[in-house]
Amino acid sequence: MLGAIGAYGVAMIGFALSKVLILSMIALAVTGADDMISVFIRQSIIQLATLVTAAAWFRLFPQLAKTDALDQIDEEPAKPSA
Numbered sequence: 312m313l314g315a316i317g318a319y320g321v322a323m324i325g326f327a328l329s330k331v332l333i334l335s336m337i338a339l340a341v342t343g344a345d346d347m348i349s350v351f352i353r354q355s356i357i358q359l360a361t362l363v364t365a366a367a368w369f370r371l372f373p374q375l376a377k378t379d380a381l382d383q384i385d386e387e388p389a390k391p392s393a
Contacts (some may be wrong), residue, residue, distance in 0.1 A: 314350040319345035 319342055323393035368375065
């Protein structure tokens with residue numbers, strides 16, 4: 312991912328400094344490709360983190376996996392304060 316971000320920056324600088332149209336178009340194409348790569352990797356990381364978080368919740372709170380709605384969870388009554 313860091314390689315794609317670095318290539319994105321280099322291509323953007325190349326686009327900024329270019330005075331030739333074809334070189335500018337190539338730099339923009341490389342910029343778009345590198346951006347697509349970094350977005351794909353970032354979204355994959357987010358999905359993986361979501362799955363890990365959901366698995367942790369089901370492991371820590373097994374009663375949540377057995378209910379259809381949150382109002383079915385048996386809660387301990389609150390202790391009255393003195």
